[in-house]
Amino acid sequence: MILDWQQFYESVLPLIPAEIASDLTMIGTFLVALCAIVARFWPRPANGSKWLALYALINRIAMNSKHAANADDTKEPKQ
Numbered sequence: 001m002i003l004d005w006q007q008f009y010e011s012v013l014p015l016i017p018a019e020i021a022s023d024l025t026m027i028g029t030f031l032v033a034l035c036a037i038v039a040r041f042w043p044r045p046a047n048g049s050k051w052l053a054l055y056a057l058i059n060r061i062a063m064n065s066k067h068a069a070n071a072d073d074t075k076e077p078k079q
Contacts, residue, residue: 032063035059035061035064036062038058039064042058
């Protein structure tokens with residue numbers, strides 16, 4: 001079952017006080033922007049590196065795929 005994020009957001013948002021919802025939105029926006037900046041300057045670690053999982057997580061949070069300048073960098077290298 002695929003979760004429709006818009007429906008989830010619309011059903012949960014009324015349950016959260018406005019001040020907290022705005023804070024959560026601002027924190028989420030900050031995290032995405034911060035990860036985008038980090039992803040821009042962090043080259044892909046070598047395969048087997050302990051940093052590869054963190055690198056992949058940061059790129060996922062930064063929404064760094066398909067259209068990003070270094071989008072090919074996030075894919076598994078061809079061998």
